[in-house]
Amino acid sequence: MDAIAAAQVLSEIGYLLRQDPKEVYRARAFSAAAWALALERPDLDALHKANKLTAIEGVGAGIAKVLAGLVEDGQSSYLERLRTETGQPARDDESVIDLGAYQGDLHSHTDWSDGRATMLEMARAAKALGYRYLGVTDHSPRIKVVNGLDAERLLAQSREREQVENEVEGLALLQGIEVDILEDGSLDLPDAVLELLDVVVASPHVKLRQEASSMTERMLRAVSNPNVDIVGHPTGRRPGSREGASYDFEAVFREAARHGVALEIDCDPARMDLSPEHARLALECGCNFSLDADAHAPAEFAYVPMAAWMARRAGIPMDRILNFTALEGLTMIAK
Ligand SMILES: [Zn+2]
Numbered sequence: 258m259d260a261i262a263a264a265q266v267l268s269e270i271g272y273l274l275r276q277d278p279k280e281v282y283r284a285r286a287f288s289a290a291a292w293a294l295a296l297e298r299p300d301l302d303a304l305h306k307a308n309k310l311t312a313i314e315g316v317g318a319g320i321a322k323v324l325a326g327l328v329e330d331g332q333s334s335y336l337e338r339l340r341t342e343t344g345q346p347a348r349d350d351e352s353v354i355d356l357g358a359y360q361g362d363l364h365s366h367t368d369w370s371d372g373r374a375t376m377l378e379m380a381r382a383a384k385a386l387g388y389r390y391l392g393v394t395d396h397s398p399r400i401k402v403v404n405g406l407d408a409e410r411l412l413a414q415s416r417e418r419e420q421v422e423n424e425v426e427g428l429a430l431l432q433g434i435e436v437d438i439l440e441d442g443s444l445d446l447p448d449a450v451l452e453l454l455d456v457v458v459a460s461p462h463v464k465l466r467q468e469a470s471s472m473t474e475r476m477l478r479a480v481s482n483p484n485v486d487i488v489g490h491p492t493g494r495r496p497g498s499r500e501g502a503s504y505d506f507e508a509v510f511r512e513a514a515r516h517g518v519a520l521e522i523d524c525d526p527a528r529m530d531l532s533p534e535h536a537r538l539a540l541e542c543g544c545n546f547s548l549d550a551d552a553h554a555p556a557e558f559a560y561v562p563m564a565a566w567m568a569r570r571a572g573i574p575m576d577r578i579l580n581f582t583a584l585e586g587l588t589m590i591a592k
Pocket residue numbers: 435460462489490
C-alpha cells in the first residue's frame with residue numbers, strides 16, 4: 258500500500274474517532290500520523306519488512322499495528338469496526354479521485370494574515386508539489402487577531418504577488434481573500450474590492466450558533482453575492498470540539514449551485530468541513546467543490562491528499578472538483 262492511501266485510512270480513523278469526545282487525543286494522534294505519511298511518503302512495505310514502522314514520525318505501537326494490517330492485507334479491521342460503530346460505512350457508489358491530476362489549491366494563507374510562512378515560501382512549496390496555481394486567500398479585516406487585509410493592504414499584497422510569481426516559474430498565484438460572512442450575510446469587504454480579486458472564498462467564522470432561520474438567510478445572501486466563488490468551511494465546525502452552524506443546507510446548496518458558487522471541503526483535520534454527508538447533499542443539489550488545505554504553512558498542503566477520501570466517500574466525480582480543473586478552465590478568474 259502506498260503512503261498516501263495509508264494516510265487516507267489513518268485520516269479517516271482520526272475523523273471517526275473525533276466524533277467521540279473521549280477519543281480526542283487518539284484522534285489527533287491518528288491525524289498527525291496521517292499527516293506525516295502524506296508529507297514524507299515513506300516506503301511502507303520496506304519499513305514493515307524491516308519491522309521499523311514506528312520509525313515514522315508520530316507512529317507508535319498502536320498505529321504501527323494498523324499500518325502493518327494495511328501492508329499485509331490492504332485493509333484495516335479497526336477502520337471497519339469504527340465505521341460500523343459510528344454508522345458511517347463505506348458506500349458502493351464512491352467516486353475515484355486521482356490525486357495525480359491535481360492542478361492546484363484555492364485557499365491558503367500567508368504571513369500577510371495568520372499564516373506562518375511568506376508568500377514566496379508557500380508558492381515554492383506549491384510548485385514543488387507540481388501545482389499549477391495557488392489561491393492566496395488571506396483573511397479580511399473584521400477579525401483583528403488575524404491581521405486581516407483591507408483594500409490598501411490587498412493592493413500592497415498584489416505587488417508582492419507579482420514579484421513572487423516572477424520568481425516561481427510555472428505557478429500562477431491567484432490573488433484572493435477569505436472574506437468573513439457577517440451576521441447579516443453581507444461580506445467584510447465592499448463589492449468594489451472583491452470584484453478585483455481572482456478568487457473570493459466567503460467563510461463563516463463567528464456567530465455560528467445563530468438561530469437556524471437567520472443563519473439560512475445569512476448564507477443565502479452570501480452565496481448570492483456575484484463576487485463569491487467558494488464558500489469556505491461551510492459549517493465552521495470543529496469535529497470533537499465545536500458543532501458547526503445549522504441551517505437549511507439544501508436551500509443554501511441549491512442557491513449556491515444556481516449562482517455557480519462552489520462549496521469547500523476544508524481538509525484541515527481540525528475542520529473536515531463539509532462532512533461527506535453534507536457534501537453528498539451538495540452534490541445532489543448541483544454544486545461544484547473545492548478541496549482545500551486551507552494551509553497556513555507549507556507542510557499543511559499535505560492535508561488535501563490525506564483527506565481526499567472525503568470527496569470519494571461523498572461520490573463526487575473529479576469533473577465537479579475545481580482543483581482538477583486547469584487554470585484556463587477556472588471560470589472564476591474571468592468572472
Ligand atoms: Zn476560515
